[in-house]
Amino acid sequence: MNILVILKMVPDTVEELNVSADGKSLDSEFLRFKLNDPDEHALEQGLILKEKSGGKVTVIALDAPEVDDVLYTALAKGADRAVKIPVSQAGLGTKATAKVLSDFFSSGAGAVTPDTLVLVGTYAIDDLEGELAPMLAVHLGLPYLGVVSSVAASDHGLIVQKEFAGGLRGEFEVELPAVLGIQSAEKPPRYVPVAKVRAVMKSAKIDEVEIPAPTDTVCLDVQRSYKPEAAGRAEIFEGSPEEVADKIVDALAKSGVI
């Protein structure tokens, strides 16, 4: 199987996010970037598939802060090839990103073969214009299924599980080539020691594939971005950890659970 995993960097929401002076975009000054969570699972699912059914895993990312680390980490985890497209992801909407990636596929550097499986995180936290996987699928003329939580090779292509609510899942048969939006891999993403990543940085290299930057970067007119106003319904317990704990115990007692 020719497995391609698209990796996208997103702002780390564990850090405080602020709106920049233009009132529309995120203030990039203190922004830290990390790999989009579902993309991490897409990579893991790709690696599991390779281990079980053979094939090659190529990871592809647009340029973004810290992206080299993420690509080397993917190689250290077992990906065979890492590609960086030196088009900055900053400020690119989903439509433009899908265009860049589909240009990559038609560039000769990444053709869609009959055994191609493109794995993408099913959504990203900044998917204002739409999710990348279905938009890319349309560009490539491939079938798409999202919110996928396990993928296995079968005689006819793939057996895929998609999540609904309440733990209910659906099983689907998917013919290759295809694009899947991964919600979670069938196993938690593997850990790779930093030393191994360092070693890979010395021995492996990231391919750079030049793709023209898109002319239209966004297709939506964002008028204003802001932090949600706290409705402030919660009564906040103040004080030292000891005092806070006492107040929580009081609340527990009031609710009748102790």
Added chain:
Amino acid sequence: MAKSILVLAEQLRGGISDITYEMLGAGRAIAQALGVPLEAVLLGSGTSQLASSLGAADKVFVADNPELDLAAPETVAEVVKTLVDKTGADIVLVGCTNVSLGIGSILAARSQMPLVNFCRAIKVDGGGLVCTSQLFGGKILSDVKLADGRGIIGVYPGAFPIEQGRSDRTPPTEAIDVSVQPSKIRFKQYIEPASGDVDITKQHVLVAVGRGIQTQDNVQLAEELAQALGGAVCASRPVIDQGWLPLTRQVGKSGMTVKPRVYLAFGISGAPEHWEGMQNSQCIIAVNTDPKAPIFDGAHYGAVADAVELLPILTEKVKMRKG
């Protein structure tokens, strides 16, 4: 000038999903303000009967065809596109649910209509619309203007009241002819939720942990509190995805819906997908280091504190109080 609003109704296993009523309620409000009809389209087996519950719409297009049950997103998008071309609908509402996610994006990629994803509020502004989208896990809201009032709106579940989309009226229906092309994606069967572990939907007290708990070892601190309280530990998605707790403990959109007497949330931001699963708890107590975490907006009590530091202290105090 807008022509009509189209809601892509969602059904799963013969039941109309809540999101459908949420979208009908939201759609009704815009339709009224713009003075245009609100229409819905419902696909799948038995939908001629199911359509009778969509009375909030002025008209329901129905394709009663078992081949459309859990059809591939591109198949559904194609049906909607054909309908939009026919009726001239300029606003399409699609749910950002596990079932429907992706359909709006395909429609946007195939048509000239832009998609505004993850929308929580819609306002009519002149002849256009302003949609408020929730991004970055609920940390940022963006107001997006659709100046000409055309677009696909991905509606966040839980953002609009269900009641406003319900109606006793029976709507007029129109059967639409859909020739379903053989798809490369075929639904085979349902896989029922696993059982065997603790049933978190039956607990009086739940100690929930989120990404803020930081390590697998720290989950044990929550386990100890849950034991002291006679309850169980549950978690947000990232904790489950890390494999720190089994899938049976996940609360939220793709997990369980719980209604305990007390829901203690440690290091959970309160993303809408989590909120969906625990909002009806009788008492919600949230502990988070970020005073602006959205969970505090809905919780009854809160503490701005380090969960890892607070948990053992709390466990001791609970044990002391219980004697």
